[in-house]
Structure formats: structure tokens, C-alpha cells
Amino acid sequence: MAEDSTVVRFEDVSVSFGDTKALDHVSFEMRAGDSRVILGASGSGKTTLLKTALGLVKADSGRLYVFGEDVTNLKESGWFDIRAKMGVLFQEGGLFDSMTIAENVAYPLLNQRVLSRSLQNQDGNVDYKVREALRFVELEQTLDKYPSELSGGMRRRVGIARAIVTEPPLLLYDSPTAGLDPITANTIVNLILKERDLRNAASILVTHRPQDGHLMANFRYNPSSGQIEAAPQNGEQPVKTEFFVMKEGRLVFAGPQRELKASQDSYVKKFAK
Amino acid sequence: MFDFLKGPVQVFQDFIILSGRALGNVFRSPHYVDDILIQMDTIGVGSLLIVMFIGLFSGLIMGSQMARALATYGAQGQIGPIVSITLIRELGPVLVALLVAGRNASGIASELGSMKVTEQIDAMRALGTDPIQKLVTPRLIATAVTLPLLTIIADFIGLIGGYMVANLKFDIRFSQYFTPAWQILEYNDVVQGLVKPFSFAIIVALVGCFYGMRTTGGTEGVGRSVTKAVVVSSIWIFVVTFFIGQIFINL
Numbered sequence: 379m380a381e382d383s384t385v386v387r388f389e390d391v392s393v394s395f396g397d398t399k400a401l402d403h404v405s406f407e408m409r410a411g412d413s414r415v416i417l418g419a420s421g422s423g424k425t426t427l428l429k430t431a432l433g434l435v436k437a438d439s440g441r442l443y444v445f446g447e448d449v450t451n452l453k454e455s456g457w458f459d460i461r462a463k464m465g466v467l468f469q470e471g472g473l474f475d476s477m478t479i480a481e482n483v484a485y486p487l488l489n490q491r492v493l494s495r496s497l498q499n500q501d502g503n504v505d506y507k508v509r510e511a512l513r514f515v516e517l518e519q520t521l522d523k524y525p526s527e528l529s530g531g532m533r534r535r536v537g538i539a540r541a542i543v544t545e546p547p548l549l550l551y552d553s554p555t556a557g558l559d560p561i562t563a564n565t566i567v568n569l570i571l572k573e574r575d576l577r578n579a580a581s582i583l584v585t586h587r588p589q590d591g592h593l594m595a596n597f598r599y600n601p602s603s604g605q606i607e608a609a610p611q612n613g614e615q616p617v618k619t620e621f622f623v624m625k626e627g628r629l630v631f632a633g634p635q636r637e638l639k640a641s642q643d644s645y646v647k648k649f650a651k
Numbered sequence: 652m653f654d655f656l657k658g659p660v661q662v663f664q665d666f667i668i669l670s671g672r673a674l675g676n677v678f679r680s681p682h683y684v685d686d687i688l689i690q691m692d693t694i695g696v697g698s699l700l701i702v703m704f705i706g707l708f709s710g711l712i713m714g715s716q717m718a719r720a721l722a723t724y725g726a727q728g729q730i731g732p733i734v735s736i737t738l739i740r741e742l743g744p745v746l747v748a749l750l751v752a753g754r755n756a757s758g759i760a761s762e763l764g765s766m767k768v769t770e771q772i773d774a775m776r777a778l779g780t781d782p783i784q785k786l787v788t789p790r791l792i793a794t795a796v797t798l799p800l801l802t803i804i805a806d807f808i809g810l811i812g813g814y815m816v817a818n819l820k821f822d823i824r825f826s827q828y829f830t831p832a833w834q835i836l837e838y839n840d841v842v843q844g845l846v847k848p849f850s851f852a853i854i855v856a857l858v859g860c861f862y863g864m865r866t867t868g869g870t871e872g873v874g875r876s877v878t879k880a881v882v883v884s885s886i887w888i889f890v891v892t893f894f895i896g897q898i899f900i901n902l
Contacts, residue, residue, distance in 0.1 A: 432776075432777050457776075461776075461777055461778070462779060464777070472773060486778040489780045
């Protein structure tokens with residue numbers, strides 16, 4: 379049985395789509411406040427790993443624990459309450475085209491049973507939370523716009539607002555910086571750092587860019603100055619950031635950044651900046 | 652040895668699972684009433700004009716073609732009953748269903764397909780909503796309600812079309828046309844004329860949703876899903892109308 383403090387725990391999890399193995403005996407665990415940076419080529423199983431943790435993809439073998447609960451054989455209806463504690467940013471943003479930005483961000487608040495029950499009879503509360511989340515990503519002025527009216531980077535930021543609006547203890551980011559210019563990409567990672575350090579949320583970041591991992595591991599958000607700054611190098615790191623490198627569904631590397639940099643494996647080296 | 656059957660059987664099984672869940676959700680809350688109304692507007696009101704148009708023209712065509720054959724027996728007076736029976740039993744339901752398949756099975760498949768490839772369906776599941784409850788069931792209910800209504804309208808306008816031909820070409824009066832057209836109809840015909848569009852509605856909505864929801868391969872995949880949805884639902888409409896017809900003939 380997994381201990382209660384683990385947020386996610388994979389035990390020998392395998393997933394295949396037809397003949398291709400998307401996840402091949404993957405095992406890891408993370409605790410509250412931990413960060414994981416998952417690197418790897420396209421098609422190496424990074425997105426599948428996130429989707430398995432969310433229960434969107436079912437494991438063929440192995441066991442999966444989320445928030446200390448065994449969810450390996452959980453039915454879809456049981457997953458809804460667990461997903462209420464997770465925030466997710468999809469690769470494509472996953473914003474609903476037919477809804478305004480405000481409706482998109484309010485969606486998890488209104489549709490997740492656990493949350494909507496506690497928010498009942500508090501109409502203003504939903505509105506307040508939506509504004510707060512959009513203020514966090516500095517897009518408060520876009521409330522009544524539709525996703526198609528925003529740029530790619532703005533859509534990604536709205537996706538972050540929708541992921542964090544429920545203040546979940548676990549956040550999953552699927553390639554948040556893919557296809558963005560370096561400046562916008564840094565803005566996005568800064569937002570992820572800010573969310574992680576303000577609320578001590580566990581975060582899994584899937585990315586192609588080694589720089590994103592570097593930021594996650596070595597920088598932190600300073601609430602008093604409101605800036606991102608280099609984390610002090612002496613002593614213990616405030617946030618435990620581990621790096622994973624995936625290849626053809628397998629976790630070929632797991633460890634801190636200095637081990638990643640020291641790795642001699644030619645595939646792993648590609649992802650060590 | 653029967654490996655080649657694996658694929659189609661798997662697809663059919665997936666379709667049955669989706670259908671079972673969608674139909675089960677009809678009796679389970681939450682009900683997304685707003686979505687049902689929006690879909691009724693798109694499918695029902697949106698198809699109204701074109702359904703009236705094809706209803707009118709099928710009546711006009713049937714009236715004028717039948718009249719020629721009937722004239723050889725001097726039986727032009729039978730235009731009313733012939734138009735009424737063929738339209739209400741068979742042509743009305745099938746033509747309207749084919750039209751709605753072309754218009755809405757494709758629309759549903761492309762909308763759901765685009766949502767699938769842009770991860771909106773995954774997002775919906777991740778954010779606490781069952782996509783079948785939110786997307787499939789409202790479309791199913793909306794089509795099942797509106798398609799029979801559209802068929803009734805098409806039948807009615809088709810009868811008027813037949814009358815226009817009968818009156819202008821053969822000088823048949825209103826009561827001469829409509830009284831036998833009405834009298835020839837039996838309970839069996841009317842029930843058949845309503846059971847069919849109801850069944851077609853279920854086919855059109857579920858096939859459209861099914862292919863939409865299993866779209867893969869980006870925007871190109873959306874195109875493939877749309878084509879499949881229209882082709883498959885059209886084929887099923889013909890197969891099912893034959894079998895329903897057989898059941899009613901033997902009643």
C-alpha cells in the first residue's frame with residue numbers, strides 16, 4: 379500500500395496501443411511539492427504518462443496510486459472525484475472553442491461534482507475565482523473573448539488559468555512551451571514556477587526544451603518581490619526537482635539535474651543542456 | 652482464419668458500447684438541457700427549409716411520374732392514394748433521414764472529431780464531465796425528437812406537391828385528391844411512418860457521434876470520420892428501412 383504522502387505512484391505500469399508500447403514498465407513516485415521534468419523525443423510516451431496519471435488512458439498492467447488511493451481498476455465515474463484534485467494543461471490547450479474564456483476557466487468549478495457542491499449558492503464566488511485565475515496569468519481583459527481570438531501563447535496561459543482555478547494539489551503540464559517563441563515560453567514556465575512555489579503544488583512538466591527543466595530546477599518565485607529569481611545553491615534545494623528521460627515508452631533516466639548533465643548515454647545527453 | 656473479421660467486429664463492439672452508454676444516459680442525470688435545445692435548433696430548425704423543399708419536390712415528381720402510368724388505365728384519380736402511401740410509408744422517412752445524415756451526421760462527426768483532435772474531449776473528461784453525457788446524449792435526444800417531426804412536415808408538403816400536379820395537369824379537385832389519400836392510410840402505415848424516422852434518428856446521431864469520437868490523425872482524420880459517418884449512416888438507413896418494412900408487412 380502506498381503511503382499517504384505520495385501524490386502519484388506508478389508501479390511497473392505498461393500501456394500499449396495496438397502493437398506499440400506507449401509505456402513500458404514505468405515505475406516512479408512523487409510527493410507533495412515535488413517537481414518532475416519529463417524529457418524525451420516525440421512519441422516516447424511522455425503524454426501517455428500524463429494521461430495515464432489522469433485516468434484518461436488505462437494501464438494494461440502494473441499498479442497506479444493517486445493521492446494514496448489505488449486507482450488501477452477504478453471506473454470512469456470514480457475518477458471524476460480524483461481528477462477534481464488535478465489540474466491539467468493539454469498540449470493543444472484543450473480549450474473549448476464554443477465557450478468564452480470566462481466560461482472555459484469556470485468549467486472545472488461548475489462541473490466537478492465535489493467542487494460545484496461546495497460552491498453552491500455562492501454565485502459570486504465562481505466569478506471571483508475565475509477573475510483571480512485570469513489575473514494570475516495576466517489575461518483578465520479577455521474574459522468575454524473566444525479562444526480563437528487569442529494568440530497561441532495566450533491560449534496556453536488561459537489553459538494554465540483553467541488548470542489552477544480549482545487550486546489542485548497536483549498539476550500536469552503537457553508541453554506548455556511547444557511551438558512558442560522563447561520569450562513567451564519563459565513567461566509560461568515562470569507562471570508554472572509561480573504556481574508551484576506559491577501553493578506548494580506537485581507539478582509534472584512534460585517538455586522538449588531542456589531550458590524549461592533548467593528553470594524548474596534552479597529558479598523559484600519570490601512572493602515578496604513578485605519576481606522569478608535563482609534559487610540559492612548552498613544547502614538544501616527548496617524544491618525537489620527530478621528529471622526523467624523517456625525513450626520508446628521506457629524511463630531511461632531518472633535523477634537530479636547534475637546526474638543528467640553527467641550522463642554518458644548518447645540519448646540522455648541530448649536532453650542535458 | 653477469421654482474422655480479417657477482427658477489425659469490423661471490434662468496431663461494431665465499440666459502437667454497441669457507445670450506444671448503450673448514450674441510451675443509458677438518457678435516463679440518468681445530469682441532463683444538459685441547454686445542449687439538447689441548441690442541438691434541436693441546429694438539427695431541427697436548421698434542416699426545416701431544405702426538408703420542406705425536398706418534400707415539395709418529391710411530391711411534385713411522384714405526382715407527375717405516377718400520373719403518366721396511371722393515365723394509361725384512365726386512373727389518374729388514384730394519384731392521391733399512391734403519393735400518400737409511398738410518401739408516408741417509405742419515401743418521406745428515407746429522404747428526410749438521408750438529408751439529415753448528410754447535413755447532421757457529418758456536422759456532428761466533424762464537430763466531435765475536431766474536439767477530439769484538439770484534446771477538448773480529453774479536457775472534458777479531465778475537468779469532470781462525461782463526454783458521452785455532455786456531447787452524445789443531447790445530440791441523440793435532439794435528433795430523435797426532431798427527425799420524426801421533420802418527416803411529418805415533409806410528408807405533408809409532399810402531399811400538397813402531389814395535389815398541385817394533380818390539380819394543374821389533370822384538373823383533380825381538392826377533395827377528390829385528399830379524401831382517398833386520407834382514406835387509404837391505415838394505422839399500420841402511420842405507425843410505420845413514425846417508427847422509421849425515430850430509428851433513423853438514432854442511427855444518424857449515434858453513427859455521427861461514434862465516428863467523431865474515435866477520430867485520430869489530426870485534421871485529415873476529421874475528414875475521414877465525416878465521410879465514414881455519412882456513408883455508414885446512409886447504408887444503415889436503407890438496411891433498417893427494409894427490415895422495419897418487413898416487420899410491418901407481416902403484422
